[in-house]
Amino acid sequence: TDTNEPAFVDLPMTAGATSADVEQVVAGLGLGQNFPLYVHVTMRPADADRALQIKLHGGRFRAEDRRVVLEDLQVGGGALTDIPAYAWEPVEIPLRVVFTGYTATDPRHNQAIEQFKKSCVVKVTGKSGQASDVSETIEWTSVTSPDGPTKRCELIGRATYTPDAPGRAAVEMAARTPAVQGAGEAAPRRAYAHVLARSPRLAVTIRRVTPTGEEPVFDARRWSAGEGGVWAVQSRFSARLRVEVRSSDWAATGQTRPWRAAIRLLRRPDSNAEWVSEFSDGGELTTDNSFVREVQTAANGQYALEVTGIDPQSGRRTAFFVTPVVASIRPHEIKPVLAPPAWLSSRVRQWPFEYQVTLRQEAVDVNRPQALAFQFQLPGQADAWMEGATSSAPSQTPDERLLLVRGPRFLPAVQGLRDGKVQFKISSQGVDLLQWDCPDIRVIAPVLERVVVGPRGAGYSVELSGRDLDFDGRDELWARPQFRAAPELEGGWMPAESTIYLWRHRDGDGVGEQPDVRTLERLQEQGVSGVEAFKVANTGSGGAVRVMPPRARLTWIGWPRRPATEQYSLAASVVYRPAGEVSADRMVVEWSDLCEVRLNTPWVVPLCWWPVAAILVLGTLTALLRRLVPDPSRLPLDMRLEENIAVVEPVRLDNPVLVDLQETSFLKDVQMYTRYLRSRWDGSALALIIGPLRVLLRRALCPRRWAWTAVIPRVRGDGRSVRTGLMCVWTGLGARRGRVWSDRDGSQRIPEDGQVGAVHLDLAYRADNVDRKMRVTVRIGRIARRELL
DSSP states (O other), X not given: OOTTSOOOOOOOOOTTOSOOOOOOOOTTOOTTOEEEEEEEEEEOOSSOSSOEEEEEEEEEEEOOOOOOEEEEEEETTSSSOOEEEETTSOEEEEEEEEEESOOTTOHHHHHHHHHHHHHOEEEEEOTTSOEEEOGGGOEEXXXXXXXXXXXXXXXXXXXXXXXXXXXXXEEEEEEOOOOOTTOOOOOOEEEEEEEEEESOSEEEEEEEEETTEEEEEEEHHHHHTTSOOBOOEEESSOEEEEEEEXXXXXXXXXXXXXXXXXXXXXXXXXXXXXXXXXXXXXEEOOTTSEEEEEEEXXXXXXXXXXXXXXXXXXXXXXXXXXXXXXXXXXXXXXXXXXXXXXXXXTTEEEOOOEEEEEEESSSSOTTOGGGEEEEEEOXXXXXXXXXXXXXXXXXXXXXXXXXXXXXXXXXXXXXXXXSEEEEEEEEETTEEEEEEEEEEEEEOOOSEEEEEEEEBOXXXXXXXXXXXXXXXXXXXXXXXXEEOOOGGGTTTEEEEEEEEEEEEOOXXXXXXXXXXXXXXXXXXXXXXXXXXXXXXXXXXXXXXXXXXXXSSOOOSSSOOBOOEEEEEEEEEEEEEEETTOOOSSSOEEEEOOOEEEEEEEOOBOOTTHHHHHHHHHHHHHHHHHHTTSOOGGGSXXXXXXXXXXXXXXXXXXSOTTBOOOOOOOHHHHHHHHHHHHHHHTTTOTTHHHHHHHHHHHHXXXXXXXXXXXXXXXXXXXXXXXXXXXXXXXEEEXXXXXXXXXXXXXXXXXXXXXXXXXXXXXXXXEEETTEEEEEEEEEEEEEOXXXXXX
């Protein structure tokens, strides 16, 4: 080009602006040349009819090279040597880039370098021909400052590659040269190196655990050497795999401690799906440089194992390996005979479900279903498996068997439930064979909140109480279940029936806790002694029921009862059924916590014993007062029959007509009075009851002393219905000188000293079928004191 030929740069100005800036590439400039600069300004004043042109001299400028140029691109150490590595262990591939003309303060240069970094692509092609792009692992670790007149700058980095098999792999790095203004688009620059992977220092073996031993599934060293090493499990049953990770020559990397191993069991439904993690675990290698774990293939699909080695000092990954498919679990035919209810609470103790499982003859003897164990796990109960029951059902083909599995009659008391799925598994001799689950089980708060227990008083309302109640037994004891509002069950499940159980407290009954399974089985048995069951009417509205009659209420008759303390346990159950469904098996049963009732009964004396007690008290007081009353035998009296026409009792042997005034004993009194009543009442047996009662009351209430005499008339041998006369002489606190009583005249005063009186008794009898009477006269005389002397 002609150096004298001008170069034009247009610089448009906007109205009202005072400055402008533009950048343009000008061809034909030489490095270090000086050039004059002229500024041509074209402007048009507001009142002018044409434009005004002004030419200004702007001085001179010197041309400089402002490009950044890629001078060198290297992969590896730069020499014609391989990068050493081990199969399945990450290796760092060194990267080196040299630029010239770089100015750190120039933002265009920095932008060009960033574009270069983004354009870098590192690919590794193994001996099998499969290429791996490791560009995402590129890490630029350092950059040197521009040095010298060429402004030379080095960029250092690395890429990480994990060989999957021993052998040589080709490394190719491609990058585009930085593009700056004024430079054409250059072709990509490339650099090459090789990675030589030795045999793996990590040995992974997988074996299948069977009831009779172990079977090989995968051997990593044979597989990496191309000698097979894969015996994938093909089954309809789940398999338990024993994984052993063993490391050798780990000290060659400069580590003072062995690797820390981590494994992940991967599963995918089919070969076109993505892998997802089913199980993971980790730990340090033992003293023999091994790491052993057992994993379970439960769900249907394909399984592989991912093994990772971690440096315990830096935490960096030192090994990584993914096995091929080691197990394929084909689906089993599982039919729900009675699907699990869709909800659960911490107080649900009866939760029935049943499945029919079709077993085919593969790895277990289906002819012996009793050798199979069924277990299930409630949502939120990690590592807590509960036992179920199994039974066989008739099958149509000889190579398969139908197995019925069901839940237990009662669930144990559990805590920590949360929404999730229920898992089921069938195992044989400790080896899991089949697993499945029932998703979307909702855990709700207990609907049966508590049991309200208390006495029903005059207001006919049940009093609220805690989990234990002290009760004196004077009133009736009532109980009712108390429910919370449960909108989550509305329209689906309804409380169908409720029962309250009452039994004698046992040592194992924990107050405020859920009853154990043995207690529930005992309560559900029919006719168990000591257990009372009460059906609650109007279950949904929380009706009350009487669970204990009054134990200490005052009654008319009965035996007195001493104070006593009795302990009872009380619990309630509520059966929920789906609305509109009548199946007896489709239900959920909640049980309340145990309540304790302490029955502390006081003394209870029926009313019939109060008169007896009063009689006894009065009898005691009367007996004390009677000691102040003189004995009738000490009275100076002479009593005898006027005529010997009757017999007196008690009889005096010295004179049969003379009346004995000795005090009559209680038994003799009863005997004489009862005989008297029977003679008057024609031998009625009622006299055997009335006679003793009258004698008892008379002796208990009257502080007196009696000398009774029975008078029996002498009649012919054919006389019938002979009446006996009764009379006595008695003394009392107000009658110390004595008085006489007869059944004819009642009580009379005894004659004074020296006087004589008479008592007449009209005694009836029957002779010759004619009613007759005999008057017997008893003469009474008081002996004067001087006669006694």
